[in-house]
Amino acid sequence: MSDLPAPRQPYRAAVVFHAILAGVILLVAAISGGDLVKTLGVALAYFVAATGWSWFRFRQRETRAAAGRSSGGDGGEKS
Numbered sequence: 001m002s003d004l005p006a007p008r009q010p011y012r013a014a015v016v017f018h019a020i021l022a023g024v025i026l027l028v029a030a031i032s033g034g035d036l037v038k039t040l041g042v043a044l045a046y047f048v049a050a051t052g053w054s055w056f057r058f059r060q061r062e063t064r065a066a067a068g069r070s071s072g073g074d075g076g077e078k079s
Helices: 010-032 036-071
Strands: none
Touching: 010 036
């Protein structure tokens, strides 16, 4: 686990982060003269998959933390 505190709004932060990276994919394709239609599909697929994975992991972490609080444990985190 990271020592950094979790963002206040992790779901929105994940959307913004992955949207920026998808924009970078499009920018690189535009600069290099790539096919923007295909690149748009790749960027969109990246955005959906990466955002979905981030949300899935956030949800898992929240569920483990809630289970740890209810059982009085440490949330199942390993040192």
